[in-house]
Amino acid sequence: MKRMREKRTPIPVGECVGRVMPYAKNRKQEIIALEEAHGRFLAEDLIADHDIPAFDRSPYDGFAVRSQDTKEASSLHPVELAVRGEIGAGSVFEHTVSAMQAVRIMTGAPIPKGCDAVAMLEVTKEYTKDNQPIVQIKRSFNSGDNISFQGEETTKGTVLASKGTYITPGVAALLATFGYSNVAVFKKPVVGLLATGSELVEVSDPVERGKIRNSNAHMLRAQIEKAGGEVNYFGIMPDDLSQCYNAVKAALSEVDMLITTGGVSVGDYDYLPxxxxxxxxxxLFNKIAMRPGSVTTVARMEEKLLFGLSGNPTACYVGFELLARPVISTYAGKRTPHLRKEKALLGKDFLKPNPFMRFVSGRLSYREGQLIASPLSFTKSSAVSSLAHADTLIIFPGGTRGYKEGMLVDVLLLDDVRGSEWPW
Amino acid sequence: MKRMREKRTPIPVGECVGRVMPYAKNRKQEIIALEEAHGRFLAEDLIADHDIPAFDRSPYDGFAVRSQDTKEASSLHPVELAVRGEIGAGSVFEHTVSAMQAVRIMTGAPIPKGCDAVAMLEVTKEYTKDNQPIVQIKRSFNSGDNISFQGEETTKGTVLASKGTYITPGVAALLATFGYSNVAVFKKPVVGLLATGSELVEVSDPVERGKIRNSNAHMLRAQIEKAGGEVNYFGIMPDDLSQCYNAVKAALSEVDMLITTGGVSVGDYDYLPxxxxxxxxxxLFNKIAMRPGSVTTVARMEEKLLFGLSGNPTACYVGFELLARPVISTYAGKRTPHLRKEKALLGKDFLKPNPFMRFVSGRLSYREGQLIASPLSFTKSSAVSSLAHADTLIIFPGGTRGYKEGMLVDVLLLDDVRGSEWPW
Known part of the structure; x- marks a missing residue:
């Protein structure tokens, strides 16, 4: 049972991330219905399949006119035009409009042949004269007035959102406009999830003496989904080398990458090494120069990564966010797969110095647009719930001094959708 | 076909929201599996079902000892204790430890009976003497040293997250820890969606002259999902009063609320009124003192709301975010259902004054933690795609002057998950 105590060399966080990212890919695509596309990433450029507007159209309710007929019009000498008909949005006026004629037109409807301007409804007056509907116009119009011309917003062939774009409601609207009833998106990676530890029981089990419930797997499930992955959960493995080996080997064959939690320390029962x-x-590394999560280990088996996260919940959380999240998000098609890093004012003293870089869960707020990050209190009684209420990881570089309220610190934004290309 | 031109009274945005919110409810709950709970809202308080730790346990790998046996220990006079056995995480040592005995203990394992301190592995030395495994200890320990006591993090019965909490990965971990294999969450509201307009064709259809594709419905589908609702799509209605009436009436009976797009202006073909x-x-109102989206109408039929959004894409988007989103999010269980409002520095001039409050789509960035909001350019060619790239609505109050770069403005954060209780 006893083994040599292994000596591990701590490696800076940024270098660890750098060793992992070459294995983050996004080669797999799939075609899905537009209705399912929200929250995914485009695997192809979104291209206009027609001009916008697709035809010369009226931006207002009013009357389509021939500008030359209005040349002499004024308040004192209004012109009277014969109303030839009306065009609702979606319909087309089939005739050509002749001299001294006009057509009632609705917002969005195509300008009829012969007309080259639109008089807004507000500047017109309608009445009947000799059983003929008439529109009276009191000012002149130039050719082109109040017409939205074909292609003036976008011309056919324009790239409106590039490959890798996150599909927001606004992007969904663009996809619909340009006929993408099916959308090419990056396939979500399948992320295997395996908990190790003889002390673990499933959530529905009672907690006998010596046991704890398997909470990390449920936390990681949500983190994986948030990062854009799909979870394949393989359950709990006891601290037994051959069982662990068989489980990891079998799981690896079914997934794009595998996350384990627990078993990566140098203890007698830590079998992942x-x-x-x-x-x-x-x-790739088995010790990171950071707290918590220093024992986080990443290995690769051909092109597949094995993330060995700590069994400690906070260390597990941080290890995932820094190392597994960017890989999953890259697979999912995100070009900015890392947590977004910004500056914030420290909202509370954090006086405990630490030789290693420390990531502390915190809560963000704004004061007149200035970002403030407050560490969630670090008492024993808050350890359980601080992750539940955190929306940032505050970065305290290693050193000999503490940090005072009001200092500018680096923060990683946990709930930001935009992400970062490379924060290190 | 001609109707009286209706005179409408514009009402301030905040007042409109205030008229709508009394009909926003969250009475329906459902029980779902923990695996499905990420992204939902707790319908009950999350309560600790046991102490954390659940038993006195070791925070380190080391040896469980009786502190009194170490009283005289020092570098010069180390004590030797007989190793009685070892306790892996998850297992329990059944015997009582007697004088001058110790037990090898792993992180997280329960302290055996008789012991009252833990010596970390680093300060011990192991060897065999007369075929008896021995641990040598060179310092003294006090009773309680290196023990995590039962209940010191959380005691049974503590509320760790209250009703209405958003289920993040951290909350999922808490739910797992405390045995919530099934979770009571608020039921997502079913939101009906109906597009009106004879000019609309579905996304898979070709765009004939005079027609446009139905993009608003796809945008709204994504907006509804993002707000926490479930979509029931009823298709496109032509501009025909009796068809519209029948469709709206039938749809209303199947949903918690109904969103229509188009048909709310005062044009001849606008039948929603x-x-x-x-x-x-x-x-409740049919004109809002804002741009775009001034024609947004909300009506109520008994307890169900009918949102009549504009057919113009930007107006439709804004009308949804300000009025429909908070109602849907309230149903979904969110206590802060409105868009979060913060201050930001204006990143670019916006010089066009407007008599009404204007909401302009923009893009956020930070400069040393200071939030900057830049309007997405307002040229014709960007109108199509600006919503796709927006993550904020910048609020320009009505007035006679424009706004210059560097001024402090109010912004609504479109992608923020925290939301706001009442931003108006």
Missing amino acids: DVYKQLQAEV | DVYKQLQAEV
């Missing part, structure tokens, strides 16, 4: 050895997986 | 009349629905 041995599993990597047996698999002949290349360990 | 007549539909409301026939339904004997109470119109």
